[in-house]
Amino acid sequence: SQQGEEDPQALSIQEGENATMNCSYKTSINNLQWYRQNSGRGLVHLILIRSNEREKHSGRLRVTLDTSKKSSSLLITASRAADTASYFCACTGGFKTIFGAGTRLFVKA
Amino acid sequence: ETGVTQSPTHLIKTRGQQVTLRCSSQSGHNTVSWYQQALGQGPQFIFQYYREEENGRGNFPPRFSGLQFPNYSSELNVNALELDDSALYLCASSETELATDTQYFGPGTRLTVL
Numbered sequence: 565s566q567q568g569e570e571d572p573q574a575l576s577i578q579e580g581e582n583a584t585m586n587c588s589y590k591t592s593i594n595n596l597q598w599y600r601q602n603s604g605r606g607l608v609h610l611i612l613i614r615s616n617e618r619e620k621h622s623g624r625l626r627v628t629l630d631t632s633k634k635s636s637s638l639l640i641t642a643s644r645a646a647d648t649a650s651y652f653c654a655c656t657g658g659f660k661t662i663f664g665a666g667t668r669l670f671v672k673a
Numbered sequence: 674e675t676g677v678t679q680s681p682t683h684l685i686k687t688r689g690q691q692v693t694l695r696c697s698s699q700s701g702h703n704t705v706s707w708y709q710q711a712l713g714q715g716p717q718f719i720f721q722y723y724r725e726e727e728n729g730r731g732n733f734p735p736r737f738s739g740l741q742f743p744n745y746s747s748e749l750n751v752n753a754l755e756l757d758d759s760a761l762y763l764c765a766s767s768e769t770e771l772a773t774d775t776q777y778f779g780p781g782t783r784l785t786v787l
Contacts, residue, residue: 597775599778604761604781604783605780605781606763606778606779606780606781607716607763607765607778608675608778609775609776609777609778652715652716658729660718660721660729660731661706661718661776662718663708663715663716663717663718664715665713665714665715666714666715
């Protein structure tokens with residue numbers, strides 16, 4: 565079974581709107597990372613948040629982590645058509661990184 | 674561009690055959706991890722190698738095996754292919770053996786088993 569569960573499974577928004585994706589996990593983690601994947605190609609690392617951090621920003625990305633609720637969220641502000649992709653959270657503990665099933669984001673121009 | 678390359682890009686095999694997929698990590702990255710991604714799913718961890726030794730494995734049978742070489746290249750071998758092995762296979766490299774390191778992914782090899 566997968567550690568991270570993303571919600572929603574799919575999201576369709578207009579260009580300029582914000583997109584929020586959520587991830588829940590089951591066991592303790594060292595850190596949580598978010599990746600983007602375009603159309604079945606390689607994954608691109610977006611941001612890493614450590615278990616002792618609560619919020620991180622990178623450009624138009626904002627990630628939060630709530631270890632008491634075992635959940636994280638990824639916010640993409642002012643979305644662009646180029647943000648259309650699948651987004652995955654990946655939970656890291658020990659030597660393993662376990663991915664969720666992903667959120668498919670479609671940004672309409 | 675992550676500096677991680679994989680070959681071949683696409684591959685078609687028949688059930689029962691064996692396949693070898695290759696990955697070239699970023700220079701200086703001592704860890705390589707392999708993942709299987711079925712259509713519409715997230716990547717599933719197969720195993721991880723650090724300095725040519727396997728140091729972590731997911732829920733995959735022994736017919737999935739690997740090798741890592743000193744020149745930052747690695748292989749994923751799958752014996753006795755099954756239809757369900759059809760997937761995108763991704764390798765990722767990182768500097769140390771710690772899973773807390775950022776992983777840099779290659780573009781993947783798409784394997785189709787007929």
